[in-house]
Amino acid sequence: DVKVTQSSRYLVKRTGEKVFLECVQDMDHENMFWYRQDPGLGLRLIYFSYDVKMKEKGDIPEGYSVSREKKERFSLILESASTNQTSMYLCASSLAGFPYEQYFGPGTRLTVT
Amino acid sequence: AQKITQTQPGMFVQEKEAVTLDCTYDTSDPSYGLFWYKQPSSGEMIFLIYQGSYDQQNATEGRYSLNFQKARKSANLVISASQLGDSAMYFCAMREGGGGANSKLTFGKGITLSVRP
Numbered sequence: 001d002v003k004v005t006q007s008s009r010y011l012v013k014r015t016g017e018k019v020f021l022e023c024v025q026d027m028d029h030e031n032m033f034w035y036r037q038d039p040g041l042g043l044r045l046i047y048f049s050y051d052v053k054m055k056e057k058g059d060i061p062e063g064y065s066v067s068r069e070k071k072e073r074f075s076l077i078l079e080s081a082s083t084n085q086t087s088m089y090l091c092a093s094s095l096a097g098f099p100y101e102q103y104f105g106p107g108t109r110l111t112v113t
Numbered sequence: 114a115q116k117i118t119q120t121q122p123g124m125f126v127q128e129k130e131a132v133t134l135d136c137t138y139d140t141s142d143p144s145y146g147l148f149w150y151k152q153p154s155s156g157e158m159i160f161l162i163y164q165g166s167y168d169q170q171n172a173t174e175g176r177y178s179l180n181f182q183k184a185r186k187s188a189n190l191v192i193s194a195s196q197l198g199d200s201a202m203y204f205c206a207m208r209e210g211g212g213g214a215n216s217k218l219t220f221g222k223g224i225t226l227s228v229r230p
Contacts, residue, residue: 031216033217033218035220040222041222042204042220042221042222042223043204043206043220044220045217045218045219048216048217050216056217058217088156090158092158094216096216100146100163100208100216100218101148101160101163102148102158102160102218103160104150104157104158104159105157106156106157107156107157
């Protein structure tokens with residue numbers, strides 16, 4: 001079974017702190033993704049990576065950065081956390097080719113106070 | 114314009130009955146794929162079913178089937194014989210183009226399904 005793990009299930013941080021969210025997958029997937037999920041808005045793509053050291057902006061990259069130094073690990077960084085970044089963060093991975101379905105981690109619920 | 118539209122409000126279905134969850138999409142790419150995911154209250158996203166734009170037949174996976182109407186750009190999920198464990202939020206998503214950098218999915222806003230005993 002594909003396993004995608006995220007470093008924390010719940011996280012509370014203060015405004016202005018630098019926050020790291022880690023994601024690891026164990027299926028040698030080329031692609032990895034970071035989403036945030038907010039009520040009524042569905043899932044919105046923040047960043048994705050289709051290879052080591054490669055990254056592409058998604059729909060809402062502002063205030064975030066990412067790092068992918070190893071194939072299995074994809075980190076989301078909030079350089080200076082703000083209250084409007086309070087959200088559920090979901091990591092996913094997929095193969096580069098067919099069938100493309102994404103496998104998701106359990107999510108990190110981040111609260112910024 | 115939204116690429117994936119899920120406009121139904123919360124849906125209710127009686128246990129053991131069938132239910133259809135609507136999804137319409139918008140793309141000009143001839144090669145695309147459509148996905149449905151389930152998100153129970155525990156939060157994990159579970160892949161249910163996939164339909165490719167060139168697939169001739171509607172996809173089926175156990176109690177799930179996808180009613181794919183290409184001309185109408187709709188990809189409705191049909192759940193047969195609903196179970197209490199089907200109560201969850203359901204998301205429709207689309208991939209446009211091929212793999213690599215084009216592997217990202219666009220998600221709809223989701224539909225909440227509640228199964229009544």
